[in-house]
Amino acid sequence: xxxxxxxxxxxxxxxxxxxxxxxxxxxxxxxxxxxxxxxxxxxxxxxxxxxxxxxxxxxxxxxxxxxxxxxxxxxxxxxxxxxxxxxxxxxxxxxxxxxxxxxxxxxxxxxxxxxxxxxxxxxxxxxxxxxxxxxxxxxxxxxxxxxxxxxxxxxxxxxxxxxxxxxxxxxxxxxxxxxxxxxxxxxxxxxxxxxxxxxxxxxxxxxxxxxxxxxxxxxxxxxxxxxxxxxxxxxxxxxxxxxxxxxxxxxxxxxxxxxxxxxxxxxxxxxxxxxxxxxxxxxxxxxxxxxxxxxxxxxxxxxxxxxxxxxxxxxxxxxxxxxxxxxxxxxxxxxxxxxxxxxxxxxxxxxxxxxxxxxxxxxxxxxxxxxxxxxxxxxxxxxxxxxxxxxxxxxxxxxxxxxxxxxxxxxxxxxxxxxxxxxxxxxxxxxxxxxxxxxxxxxxxxxxxxxxxxxxxxxxxxxxxxxxxxxxxxxxxxxxxxxxxxxxxxxxxxxxxxxxxxxxxxxxxxxxxxxxxxxxxxxxxxxxxxxxxxxxxxxxxxxxxxxxxxxxxxxxxxxxxxxxxxxxxxxxxxxxxxxxxxxxxxxxxxxxxxxxxxxxxxxxxxxxxxxxxxxxxxxxxxxxxxxxxxxxxxxxxxxxxxxxxxxxxxxxxxxxxxxxxxxxxxxxxxxxxxxxxxxxxxxxxxxxxxxxxxxxxxxxxxxxxxxxxxxxxxxxxxxxxxxxxxxxxxxxxxxxx
Numbered sequence: 001x002x003x004x005x006x007x008x009x010x011x012x013x014x015x016x017x018x019x020x021x022x023x024x025x026x027x028x029x030x031x032x033x034x035x036x037x038x039x040x041x042x043x044x045x046x047x048x049x050x051x052x053x054x055x056x057x058x059x060x061x062x063x064x065x066x067x068x069x070x071x072x073x074x075x076x077x078x079x080x081x082x083x084x085x086x087x088x089x090x091x092x093x094x095x096x097x098x099x100x101x102x103x104x105x106x107x108x109x110x111x112x113x114x115x116x117x118x119x120x121x122x123x124x125x126x127x128x129x130x131x132x133x134x135x136x137x138x139x140x141x142x143x144x145x146x147x148x149x150x151x152x153x154x155x156x157x158x159x160x161x162x163x164x165x166x167x168x169x170x171x172x173x174x175x176x177x178x179x180x181x182x183x184x185x186x187x188x189x190x191x192x193x194x195x196x197x198x199x200x201x202x203x204x205x206x207x208x209x210x211x212x213x214x215x216x217x218x219x220x221x222x223x224x225x226x227x228x229x230x231x232x233x234x235x236x237x238x239x240x241x242x243x244x245x246x247x248x249x250x251x252x253x254x255x256x257x258x259x260x261x262x263x264x265x266x267x268x269x270x271x272x273x274x275x276x277x278x279x280x281x282x283x284x285x286x287x288x289x290x291x292x293x294x295x296x297x298x299x300x301x302x303x304x305x306x307x308x309x310x311x312x313x314x315x316x317x318x319x320x321x322x323x324x325x326x327x328x329x330x331x332x333x334x335x336x337x338x339x340x341x342x343x344x345x346x347x348x349x350x351x352x353x354x355x356x357x358x359x360x361x362x363x364x365x366x367x368x369x370x371x372x373x374x375x376x377x378x379x380x381x382x383x384x385x386x387x388x389x390x391x392x393x394x395x396x397x398x399x400x401x402x403x404x405x406x407x408x409x410x411x412x413x414x415x416x417x418x419x420x421x422x423x424x425x426x427x428x429x430x431x432x433x434x435x436x437x438x439x440x441x442x443x444x445x446x447x448x449x450x451x452x453x454x455x456x457x458x459x460x461x462x463x464x465x466x467x468x469x470x471x472x473x474x475x476x477x478x479x480x481x482x483x484x485x486x487x488x489x490x491x492x493x494x495x496x497x498x499x500x501x502x503x504x505x506x507x508x509x510x511x512x513x514x515x516x517x518x519x520x521x522x523x524x525x526x527x528x529x530x531x532x533x534x535x536x537x538x539x540x541x542x543x544x545x546x547x548x549x550x551x552x553x554x555x556x557x558x559x560x561x562x563x564x565x566x567x568x569x570x571x572x573x574x575x576x577x578x579x580x581x582x583x584x585x586x587x588x589x590x591x592x593x594x595x596x597x598x599x600x601x602x603x604x605x606x607x608x609x610x611x612x613x614x615x616x617x618x619x620x621x622x623x624x625x626x627x628x629x630x631x632x633x634x635x636x637x638x639x640x641x642x643x644x645x646x647x648x649x650x651x652x653x654x655x656x657x658x659x660x661x662x663x664x665x666x667x668x669x670x671x672x673x674x675x676x677x678x679x680x681x682x683x684x685x686x687x688x689x690x691x692x693x694x695x696x697x698x699x700x701x702x703x704x705x706x707x708x709x710x711x712x713x714x715x716x717x718x719x720x721x722x723x724x725x726x727x728x729x730x731x732x733x734x735x736x737x
Contacts (some may be wrong), residue, residue, distance in 0.1 A: 007031070007038065014243075014274045015039045018046070018213070021234075021268035022241040023261075027305045028290070028600035029281025029561070032243050036217055037066050039241065040081065041073040043213055051080040054211035054233070058218045060085060060535065062559065082211065086226050087189045087535045093207065094184070094192060095527075100200050101192055106527050108183040108394050108401045109534040113382065115139055115174075115185045118403055122173045133166055141167045142174060146187040147225050147255050149194070180434075182400035190225040197232050208236035218559075219244035219264070223255035231267070238268070246301050247294045248558060250594045252586075262301065277305050281561055283312025286606050289632045290599040296631055297589045317629065317639040318609035323357075323569075326611045327364030330566050333607060334370070334549060337564050341604065345371055349550040349562040351598045353575045357568060358551055365549065375552035381533055385492075385503040386510055389483055390530070395436065396466055396482065397527045402428075405435040412487050414455030423447050424456065436463060462486070475526040476515040483511060554598045565602035567595070570610040571623040595628050620728060687715060693734040695719065695727075 007015065011031055014024045015038045026032035036055070044050055057063045063084045070078045082089060095105045110118070119142075120135050122128075141164065145155045152175060156168035178185065184192060197204040214234050216222070219242035222230070234240040242264060249258040265271050279287050287307050294300070318333070320326040334348050341347075350361060358374060365372045381390065388411045391404040398404075409424075410416055416424075427445050428438040438445070439460035442453040466482045473481075483489060492504035517529045550562070554575075569575055576583055576591035583591070599606065610625050629637075687693075691703040701719035708714045713729045727734070 007034065008278055010274055010276050010278070011035050011038075014241075014276070015042050017272055017274070018043060018048075019239060021238055021264075021271040023219075023264045023268075023271050023273045024241065024243040024276060025273065025301050025303055026243055026245055026276040027279060027303055028245065028248065028597075029279040029307075030276035030305075031278075031280060032217070032245075032276060033062070033066065035276065036215060036243055037069045037073070040066075040083075040215065041070050041078070044070075044074045044078055044081075048213060049080070050078045051082065052210060052212045053081050053083075053215070054089070054213070055081065055083040055215045056086055056089060056217065056230075057083070058085060058221055059559070060088065060532070062217065063088075085535060086222075086229075087186060088531070090189050090193045090229070091184075091531055091535070094189070094196075097196055097200075097203055098192075100203065101196055102179070103184070103192075104182050104398070104400070106182070106398045108181065108398045108404065109189070109531060110178070110183050110185045110403070111534055112139070112186070113387070114183075114403060117407075118174060118177055119170060121406075122170050122177070126169070126173070128166055128170070133163060137163075138167045138170055142171045143185075143187050144255075145171060146191050147223060149191065149225075177402075180400070181402050182398050183403070187225075190223075190229065194225065194228055194232070197229075204232060205236070208233055212237045213239045213241075215241045215243070217243050218248075220246050220249035220258055220261040221251050221256045222260050224257055225255075227257065227260045240268070246299075247297070247303075247593055248597050250555060250558065250590060250597055252590050258299065262299065275303050277303055279305050279307040279309070281309075281603050282307065282600060283309050283604065285312045285314060285636055286599065286602050289315055289606070289636050290596055292633060292636075293592060293599065293628060293631045294596045297592055298585075299589055313605055314638045315606045315608060315632065315636055317637050318607060319639060320609055320611045322613040323360040323611050323615065324363070326568055326609050327361045328367075330361065330568065330607070330609065331364045331368050331370055333566070334564070337605060341563065343563055344547050345549050346547050347563040348566070349552065349557070349560070349564075349601065350566045350568055351552055351554050351557050351601070352568045353554055353577050353594070354569075355553060357574070361551060361568065365551075371546075371548035372551055373546055373548045375550060375556045383503075383506055385488070385506055389486075389488065389507055389510055390533070392482070392486060393479065393526060394530055396463060396470070396478075397530060399436045399463065399467070400434045402435045409459075412491055414459065415449070415451040416455060420448055420452045436460060440464075470526060474518055475524060475529055476511075476518040478526060479514045480511050483507065554594050557601050558597050561601055561603055563602075563604045564607070565598065565605075566607040566609060567598045568609050569614075570608050570626040570629055571614070572626055573621075573623070574614075575626050575628065592628065592631075687729070687734070687736070691736065693717060693736055695725075695734055701725075 008031075011034065014022070014035045018039075024032065024035060026035070040053060040055055043053055055063070055066070057066070067078075067081065067083050070081065082092075084092075091109065094101075094103065094107070098105060098107060116135060116139050119139050120130065123130055123133070123135060123138075145152075145167075150158070152168060152172035155171055156165070159165045159168050178188070197207075211233055214230065216230060221244070230240065242261065244261050246258055246261050249256060249261070252258070265273065282290075284307055287305055287309075291305050316333075318326070318329050320329050330350055334345075337343060337348070338345070352358065352361070362372070362374075381387070388408060391407040394401050395404040395408065406421070409421055423445055424435060424438050424442075427441075428435050431438070431441075433441075439456040442448065442456040442460075445453070448456075462482075462485060466478055466485075469481070470478050489504055489507060492500040492507070513533075514526075514529055517532065518524050521528070554567070567575075572578075575595060576588055578587075608629065610629070611623055614621050614623050687703060687706055689703055689705060692700065693703060694700055695717070699719055701717040703715050703717050704724070705716040706713070715727050715729055715734075716724060717727060717734075718724050
């Protein structure tokens with residue numbers, strides 16, 4: 001394999017240095033994916049068996065793309081490569097070795113929604129108020145305890161307040177439920193292998209010998225459990241190569257520990273450090289701005305980024321009146337850039353700090369009929385009908401999964417009320433059997449009505465029938481036949497509403513996904529598909545082939561690039577984000593790294609925007625520009641505000657996009673409309689009940705009520721065409737008649 005013409009000297013050094021510990025510090029756009037791909041291909045080319053190479057990534061999408069590229073470079077002998085996310089690789093190991101910990105190989109993997117459901121059920125049964133103790137907070141606390149390797153007993157001993165005491169009590173029962181259901185949560189997929197390796201040294205040695213060469217992408221995003229696992233696996237041969245950028249460590253809220261990459265040389269004093277500093281993505285202007293920003297952080301590895309790309313345009317700062325104006329301005333700029341640069345909609349991305357910011361942006365895109373997709377919105381696999389069918393499939397694979405059973409027990413209806421379901425649960429608990437087995441013994445539950453007993457027996461027979469069929473038919477065939485016999489598709493068709501038909505189409509799409517999975521992996525089982533989907537990330541589900549503008553949070557943007565990028569909401573309290581008046585030094589540095597990630601996604605043109613006024617938490621808030629704006633030298637920026645104030649009333653026609661009439665403003669819109677610049681300058685005495693006024697959107701109206709004072713002065717106005725409206729007068733632009 002020759003690659004000299006495709007890589008620079010630093011990249012080539014990272015590819016060819018195969019013995020001992022190596023840290024590749026890879027700046028944004030420096031070709032780290034190419035280095036990882038070529039390094040693996042080079043190892044195979046010089047004689048390392050593919051099955052002795054472990055390559056860990058943070059998304060399945062990245063793993064799939066790299067694997068296909070490696071096959072193209074060195075051929076089919078690379079198929080035995082162990083490549084995937086931490087969770088997928090460790091789940092694969094646990095499928096084989098889990099029996100040593102008491103788990104069946106067909107264990108279920110519970111996602112966040114599943115675990116939250118179990119916790120809520122435990123709280124309900126234990127009489128713990130969900131109003132007094134937030135179930136989501138308890139789930140987070142249990143997750144934190146697991147990642148600190150605290151068992152329920154130790155966690156209970158360390159409890160410092162009533163909340164932690166309640167959490168410890170729930171944690172203990174939660175662990176019992178998971179084990180009883182033959183299920184693991186996401187944290188278990190990391191914690192259980194550590195437990196396995198600590199208590200079964202022969203198994204650890206087996207995988208140390210198997211993985212003689214270990215490569216980890218995005219090492220700055222590893223948490224403590226992942227760090228411990230890698231240390232264990234690499235301890236024998238020490239051929240470990242980590243690739244990452246401390247300046248892009250942005251997942252502390254998930255437990256990621258930047259110290260893992262900062263202290264790598266402390267863990268491996270003989271490590272070779274190679275810096276990839278040439279950027280191939282961005283213009284000199286964009287790169288210089290990003291470098292100026294990140295230099296304000298103290299905790300970082302030194303690097304000097306540079307590029308041979310052109311200077312490019314200045315960065316444009318959009319100063320907007322409010323969040324509606326911000327959305328309209330961004331849409332107008334996308335239109336202009338698409339014409340000037342001959343770009344498609346998919347070449348644009350709008351990034352923001354919090355999901356809540358997407359609402360005003362979406363409104364602007366919808367009003368102008370501009371196609372957009374949201375990364376990290378409602379995921380396909382989180383739709384109710386999909387979760388129902390997936391629960392059936394999980395139960396088919398793992399009959400011990402009581403949580404899946406409880407989800408589908410009345411989908412479709414089987415004549416079982418809450419009392420009947422509780423009687424089945426009591427019977428199962430009394431006999432220490434799974435709920436599916438209790439179905440098989442429904443005749444023994446004397447307190448059940450005949451109709452309920454029949455429904456339970458039919459469900460058990462259905463599961464038994466297809467459990468046997470799984471041994472003879474492909475996962476795709478079994479799934480289609482099983483779902484068809486359940487009757488859920490028939491119910492959607494019989495209902496016949498647009499909503500039910502959309503659900504019908506979603507279930508058909510799920511069955512298509514299973515078929516495609518089987519085509520790609522002919523030997524794949526239904527269990528393998530269920531594991532694959534359970535470990536999908538938001539970016540795994542993002543389809544970049546659609547011609548639409550991408551809207552995403554900054555956390556979802558890492559690893560992506562776009563010709564034109566907008567970073568919206570550059571305001572104090574939003575970016576940097578804070579729920580209080582103070583940010584500690586570590587939090588501020590992480591927020592700056594998040595901003596840096598956004599800046600470095602841009603290839604040709606970068607826009608920054610902020611609004612002077614924004615609705616936050618249902619209240620009007622006067623915003624201050626982010627301190628991060630001032631961290632970019634003024635000669636790299638061009639600022640524009642006044643010229644764009646009319647953006648909210650401008651219209652455009654995008655290529656191949658049919659325009660609709662302007663969206664009619666209804667009572668479902670924001671309570672106080674702030675889509676125009678403030679200009680109300682009347683004294684309160686001039687505006688009183690009975691006064692006739694004109695609004696530029698709603699037309700003529702009569703004031704019914706006036707309340708408040710100063711900037712908080714509000715009025716209720718009855719408009720002849722739009723009805724009654726509540727208006728914040730500072731922004732209503734009312735004219736007296």
